[in-house]
Amino acid sequence: MGIEIDKIAEGSDLLREIPDELAIVPINDAVVFPYMLIPLILTDANLIRIVDEALAGSKIVGVFTQINKDLQSPGPGDIYRKGSALLIQKMARFPDGHVRIIGQGLARIEIKRFTDETPFMRARVAIVPETDRRDDRTKALMRNVVSSFFSIVDAAESYPDEIKNVVSGIRSAGRLADMLAANLPMEIPDKQKVLEIVDPVKRLGFVYEFISNELEIVKIGEKIKRDVRKELDREQREYYLRQQLRAIQKELGEDDSGVEVDELRERIEGALMPAPAKDAALKEWGRLRKMSPSSAEYIVSRTYLDWLLEIPWERATEDKLDVGRARRILDADHYDLDQVKERILEFLSVKKLRRSAKGSILCFVGPPGVGKTSLGKSIARSLGRRFVRVSLGGIRDEAEIRGHRRTYIGALPGRIVQGIRTAGSCNPVFMLDEIDKLGNDFRGDPASALLEVLDPEQNVSFEDHYVNLPFDLSRVMFITTANVRDTIPAPLLDRMELLELPGYITHEKIRIAKRFLVPRQLAESGVPARSLAFEEEALARIVERYTREAGVRGLERAIASIARKTARRIVERGRGPYRVTAANLKRWLGPEEFPEEEMLASPAVGVSTGMARTAAGGTILFIEALPVRGTGKLKLTGSLGDVMKESAEAALSWVKSRYASKDADGYFVSRDIHLHVPAGAVPKDGPSAGVAIAAALASLALDRPVRNDLALTGEVTLTGKVLPVGGVKEKVIAAHRAGIREIVLPRLNEKDLEEIPDRITRGLRFRFVDRADEAVSRALAADGRRPRRRAGKG
Incomplete structure (x- = not known):
């Protein structure tokens, strides 16, 4: 800090005696102003030599500030061009070689040349x-x-008391600006700017601007001090009142909060927690100990500690790696599903050979009721692990997965951590149900939050927003379920191993009913096993006429209904026994809900038989084409989707092109074609009906009927290629059930027949085609040909 001296008057002899040439002393941490007394410490030998020579002569040197204060040996280009002439008043040498001088600023000077x-x-x-x-x-x-400036001095403690007197005695605007600039906490470039401004009013205005800003900062600092002091007073008052409250509670025998907090500390010390979690819990406990039990913060902190203590950080169940035992459990709980069972046994085998192996994420994809959720329970039982299930259907908030941050009122961990706590172990079988029905909105994308959960490389340190600590999810066996794979987000699909669970055929449903459903429903209804019996034909009739579905839920409900009716009869009439047959089934369940699915009675022009896969399995559908007078337009009805409409248009264009030589093109130009797919209330979509549509249109053009004992499936391109389709197993089973004798499939779907039981394929002929004209030639009946019907089978 510079000190104002008043011994130099402008125009004095000292000002006139400043030599035209001066030795230059560069300084890096200050700016010297005229009329100021300033101490300098010199360690450089050359600078000390300058002082010695100056003391031997005029005692005046030029002091200039370095542009870059970090330079050790500045040159002419490293200092500002304006500085001050300094009169050396005193000098003192020290044993370590450095020199301390006290100098007095004389006047502003400017370097003309070196x-x-x-x-x-x-x-x-x-x-x-x-x-x-x-x-x-x-x-x-x-x-x-x-x-x-006086306001700043009053608020600050760093200024000497006499500075007000010194400032009050200054009558020159320029000297006042220099004095204040030397004493204010300005940056070196700002002080240099003050030195370089020659006009005293402009110089003082620049300093005033800095003082105004500094005064605002001082006011803010004072406000902060007042607020802190007020908060401290409030906390001290609360502490005093809390101490009084504790004393009153102690007198009344109600003081148990301290005991509760101490017990909480013991629980933390004895908990199986990783070091970071225990440290966080102890830190939170320290905060809790200082809070009043009646405050809202106390409840929030206590709830957080309860969650930390209840999460099974290190508690795990021991895996039972007996492959034979696991096979027996899976076979006892589920019929068929060999592919899924083999995958679970492979997992067990790898786990037995390598305990630290990370398992893949399994995704069971299949229609409702095929046993996806119950299969997860069986997997947990075969592994000896606990099972927890979370339904993701309709979840739209990312916080449902990751949890809410504790700043929110009523915050809780996400579904993952809640499920782990419910399981009570850190390695349960965790089923994420209905993953294909996730949503998203302005609250975030839950599917994105699941990416970390379902990635074995990342979930080793999953961090819930509420818990705010890493938790190892790599020991958890995640299983997801979905009805369709199309709506599962692609990044999630990439992290999971898909296992298809197709719908059951009638034969399989009958076996499942006999082994699982009938015994379970008899037990739940309290009906003795010998009091009610189901004939196999009756079970087949229930499957085909009452519960047309891919799974067995409807079948189990029908069996449960019969079991309840039997229980009532036993109570009212006696013990039976009762027998359910195909003949008396209507007395038990009422009228049939679904008509028998049959092929057409005879070949017809413009009507072909297609096949489709639905959520309930497979079905046949009829493509009906009818010509009406018009201009070649195509009208489509039957609740068809966009893809199916485009498939119909492509098939029509191919038929026109293919049969143009037989006047087919003229036929379609003079007529409109109305294409209808019955069951108009049922939405239909997909490209697989292209071949069947082409066959119906070609039948119109050539006036030849389509065989009624033949069904077709396949996508048709404009050039007549037949592309592969999905759901072949379900489609073939539906055709077999309807009595179809021959099926036309794309050649690339030939491999899919391996998944179909022999008892289904044994009575069918398959024709594999690459071109649409091959399919049409197989589909169109010869003139007068009437294929006989074959009885439908389940």
Whole structure:
């Protein structure tokens, strides 16, 4: 901090005696102003030599501030061009070699040119003349500056008491600006700017701007101090009142909060937790101990600690890696599903050979009721692990997966951590049900949050927003379920191993009913096993006429209904026994809900038989084409989707092109074609009906009937290629059930027949085609040909 001296008057002899050439002393941490007394410490040998020579002569040197304060040996280009002439008043040498001088600023000087650079800089300088202004505007500015500076001095503790007297005695605007700039906490470039401004009013205005900003900072600091003091007073008052409350509770025998907090500390110390979790719990306990039990923060903190203690960080169940035992459990709980069972046994085998192996994420894809959820329970039982299930259907908030941050009222961990706590072990079988029905909105995308959960490389340190600590999910066996794979987000699909669970055929449903459903429903209804019996034909009739579905839920409900009716008869009439047959089934379940699915009675022009896969399995559908007078337009009805509509248009274009030589093109030009697919209330979509549509249209053009004992499936391109389709197993089973004798399939679907039981394929002929004209030639009946019907089978 510079100190104002008043011993130099402008125009004095000292100002006139400043030499034209001066030795240059560069300084890096200050700016020297005229009329200021300043101490300097010199360690450089060349600078000490400058002082020695100056003391032997005029005792005046030029002091200039370095542009870059970190330079050790600055040159002419490293210092500002304006500085001050400094009169050396005192010098003291110290044993370590450095020199301390006290100098007095004389005047502003400016370097004109350098005359020497070694061993130290010398330069010709010129005094920068200053004028003083004493008009009313300048006086008003000086008063405002002094008043504002005094406010800073009153608020701060770093200024000496006598500085007010010194500032009050200054009558020059320029000297006031220099004095304040030397004493204010300005940056070196700002102080240098003050030194370079020659006009005293502009110089003082620049300093006033800095003082105004500094005063605002001081006011804010004072406000912060008041707020802190007020908060401390409030906390001290609360502490005093809490101590009184505790004393009152102790007298009343109600003081148990301290005991509760101490017990919580013991639980934390004894908990099986990783070090970061235990440290976080102890830190939170320290905060809790200082809170009042009646405060809202106490409840939040206590709830958080309860969650930390209830999460099974290190508690795990021991895996039972007996492959034979697991096979027996899976076979006892589920019929068929060999592919899924083999995958589970492979997992067990790898786990037995390598305990630290990370398992893949399994995704069971199949229609409702095929046993996806119950299969997850059986997997948990075969592994000896606990089972927990979370339904993801309709979830739209990312916080449902990751949890809410504790800043929110009523915050809780996400479904993952909640499920782990419910399981009570860190390695359960965790089923994420209905993953294909996730949603998203402005609250985030839950599917994105699941990416970390279902990635074995990332979930080793899954961090819930509420818990805010890493939890190892790699020990959890995740199983997801879905009805369709199309709506599962692609990044999630990439992290999972898909296992298809197709719908059951009638034969399989009958076996499942006999082994699982009938015994379970008899037990739940309290009906003795010998009091009710189901004939196999009756079970087949229930499957085909009452519960047309891919799974067995409807079948189990029908069996449960019969079991309840039997229980009532036993109570009212006696013990039976009762027998359910195909003949008396209507007395038990009422009228049939679904008509028998049959092929057409005879071949017909413009009507072909297609096949489709639905959520309930497979079905046959009829493609009906009818010509009406018109201009070649195509009308489509039957609740067809966009893809199926485009498939019909492509088939029509191919038929026109293929049979143009037989006047088919003229036939379609003079007529509109109305294409209808019955069951108009049922939405239909997909490209697999292209071949069947082409066959119906070609039948119209050639006036030849389509065989009624033949069904077709396949996508048709404009060039007549037949592309492969999905759901072949379900489609073939539906055709077999309807009595179809021959099926036309794309050649690339030939491999799919391996999944179909022999008892289904044994009575069918398959024709594999690459081109649509091959399919049409097989589909169109010869003139007068009437294929006989074959009885449908389940």
